[in-house]
Amino acid sequence: MKRYAIVGATSAIAEHCARIWLTKEDLDLTLVARNKERAESVVQDLRVRSPGSVIRIIEGDLVTPSSIEDIVREICQAGDVDCVLIAHGSLPDQEACQNDLARSANELSVNGISPALFAEAFANKMSISGRGQIGIIGSVAGDRGRKSNYIYGAAKGLLTRYAQGLQHRFAGTDVVITLVKPGPTQTPMTAHLSDEGPKMADVTAVAQTIVNGMAKERPVVYAPGKWLIIMMIIRHLPRFIFNRMDI
Amino acid sequence: MKLRSWGRLSEEEHPYIPLSRASSLHIEHPDKKILAHGMGRSYGDVCLNPVGNLLFTRDLDRFLSFNPVSGELVCEAGVLLGDIQRIFAPKGWMLPVTPGTQYVTMAGALANDVHGKNHHSQGCFSSHVNWLKLERTDGELITCSPSEKSGWFEATAGGLGLTGVIKQLSINLKPIESSWLDTETLFFSNLSEFFQLSEESEANWEYTVSWIDCSSNKHKRGIFIRANHSEIPGETLPAGRKLGIPFVPPFSLVNGLSVSAFNQAYFYAHKTKRGMNKSHYQSYFYPLDGILNWNRMYGPRGFYQYQLVIPRQAGQPAIDAVLDEISTSGQGSFLSVLKTFGNKPSPGLLSFPLEGVTLALDFPNRGKKTSQLFDRLDAIVKEAKGRLYPAKDARMPEDLFTNGYPNLSQFTAYRDPGISSGLSRRLMGW
Numbered sequence: 001m002k003r004y005a006i007v008g009a010t011s012a013i014a015e016h017c018a019r020i021w022l023t024k025e026d027l028d029l030t031l032v033a034r035n036k037e038r039a040e041s042v043v044q045d046l047r048v049r050s051p052g053s054v055i056r057i058i059e060g061d062l063v064t065p066s067s068i069e070d071i072v073r074e075i076c077q078a079g080d081v082d083c084v085l086i087a088h089g090s091l092p093d094q095e096a097c098q099n100d101l102a103r104s105a106n107e108l109s110v111n112g113i114s115p116a117l118f119a120e121a122f123a124n125k126m127s128i129s130g131r132g133q134i135g136i137i138g139s140v141a142g143d144r145g146r147k148s149n150y151i152y153g154a155a156k157g158l159l160t161r162y163a164q165g166l167q168h169r170f171a172g173t174d175v176v177i178t179l180v181k182p183g184p185t186q187t188p189m190t191a192h193l194s195d196e197g198p199k200m201a202d203v204t205a206v207a208q209t210i211v212n213g214m215a216k217e218r219p220v221v222y223a224p225g226k227w228l229i230i231m232m233i234i235r236h237l238p239r240f241i242f243n244r245m246d247i
Numbered sequence: 248m249k250l251r252s253w254g255r256l257s258e259e260e261h262p263y264i265p266l267s268r269a270s271s272l273h274i275e276h277p278d279k280k281i282l283a284h285g286m287g288r289s290y291g292d293v294c295l296n297p298v299g300n301l302l303f304t305r306d307l308d309r310f311l312s313f314n315p316v317s318g319e320l321v322c323e324a325g326v327l328l329g330d331i332q333r334i335f336a337p338k339g340w341m342l343p344v345t346p347g348t349q350y351v352t353m354a355g356a357l358a359n360d361v362h363g364k365n366h367h368s369q370g371c372f373s374s375h376v377n378w379l380k381l382e383r384t385d386g387e388l389i390t391c392s393p394s395e396k397s398g399w400f401e402a403t404a405g406g407l408g409l410t411g412v413i414k415q416l417s418i419n420l421k422p423i424e425s426s427w428l429d430t431e432t433l434f435f436s437n438l439s440e441f442f443q444l445s446e447e448s449e450a451n452w453e454y455t456v457s458w459i460d461c462s463s464n465k466h467k468r469g470i471f472i473r474a475n476h477s478e479i480p481g482e483t484l485p486a487g488r489k490l491g492i493p494f495v496p497p498f499s500l501v502n503g504l505s506v507s508a509f510n511q512a513y514f515y516a517h518k519t520k521r522g523m524n525k526s527h528y529q530s531y532f533y534p535l536d537g538i539l540n541w542n543r544m545y546g547p548r549g550f551y552q553y554q555l556v557i558p559r560q561a562g563q564p565a566i567d568a569v570l571d572e573i574s575t576s577g578q579g580s581f582l583s584v585l586k587t588f589g590n591k592p593s594p595g596l597l598s599f600p601l602e603g604v605t606l607a608l609d610f611p612n613r614g615k616k617t618s619q620l621f622d623r624l625d626a627i628v629k630e631a632k633g634r635l636y637p638a639k640d641a642r643m644p645e646d647l648f649t650n651g652y653p654n655l656s657q658f659t660a661y662r663d664p665g666i667s668s669g670l671s672r673r674l675m676g677w
Binding site for chain 1: 310313320333
């Protein structure tokens, strides 16, 4: 059985990726969660979908470096991991962050530093075994900073550079790094953005795009794919135009 | 957000409020009346709430447990029928009852107490539900079943979402040997032959359905398809590309000319398939799911579906009269679906099926011309002591509803004062 791990068990995107993976084959799957109780119903669901799979939860602090190290060590102790999806995060309230540095620091840490440290810890293990795949969920928000969510964007932008670095480091080896950039997706994380719901992408479709992109070992996956074009335009807009936009 | 139901007859503003596992109805929505909304696949206003709030249940899409010995599946409200078929058919299990589309939620199927091509052998959807969990807008949580708090169960199965919000349910899946069905296609050239075929088939065939050509009043011909689950495991079906109708044409593609041409072509196409065949469950149960957004073909004004049931004794003459009325009006619909319902009692107070015969017809919305035709059809249905299916309805007169559903007053006692829908305001006053 292949060994998979997902960091951020209650992330809707990760949950839907897990559903797709488990319908294809039975897996040994470890879910890392901040709160075991909340992850329990995700596991219940996955077990119904794939009774032949072995699924467990590891509860832990996802921010402290020593805790991250412990979690990854525990996962890798039982054997080499074939595939990791690092999916945890939160969508902060930009204005609240601007008025509260501690809050900003926390959001930068949860959405940027913590996923990077998880990737680093898994990458180190994979460099020893010489194989494996790491999917990191970034965001289109990391492609260009904008006033309405630059704290989140900065953290996700960190992951872009970080993934590039890892890809450079493992070029030519069997360790594959995929950076995933979802556009706005209809998930509980975005539920408060009411009325925007139907304009956002369906989480099952986003998960399918991610699973396909990772299977093809793409370095960068935009999900849905149209965001590749949209963000190419946004990134190349001259500053005097961009700064006039209310986005 | 602007929202339409499947018939595309109206487009009204509804706030987008996803229902989450944690949300508590009575704290979060004190101001306006609410209504739970799944996939919006019902045709009229039973799933709409234009002056109130709609709570979208699609995020509640987890399974809770499955018992591989008994087949009992427990799931949340927003799980799609299609998800269950896709995941469980390869494991040898299938929904015991399914309507003609798999793009509906489990709670939606229960709230409308849907039926399928096997009504004569399996009854309605709710006949297979073990229990359900209901949340009321005052915060009360009710778990009910056909034996415990059965009043709540009977009101909620087929209760059109008006007794509370269904959060979870338990259903018994049915064991199958194969994802394929052995089918037999037969022809009938008048209604007597149809009734005779139905009667002959009910004992030995789990599924029966027929398509009737109502574009001509000379001959009420049709195609009768009966099927049983195959005992030989077949191949898995390749995931083909779906056809779709990419935009709304400026006028209805369904008109007198296209209907008779289509019916003619469909009839002759099936002539070549006469006899025994094999069908995958996807194409047998869900022929229209293969065409995305097929409802768009009726153009910008949308369409009505008219589904009636007539009690057994009055069945044949009433169906005869309905078909005559339609062909005389020249508003014939595409293939119309005709099927007999068996004598399994429907658990719900407002469940649609009753022992007899049901006919479902699509009509492009041509305004007054269409509503006049409906008035004439209503008269036939009322005379025959039949009723119309609320899940398909956008226009039935109140008295047809009250006469057709004699348990209505008993049902009203179970309604949640914080819940209302377009349909409930139209037919029940609030």
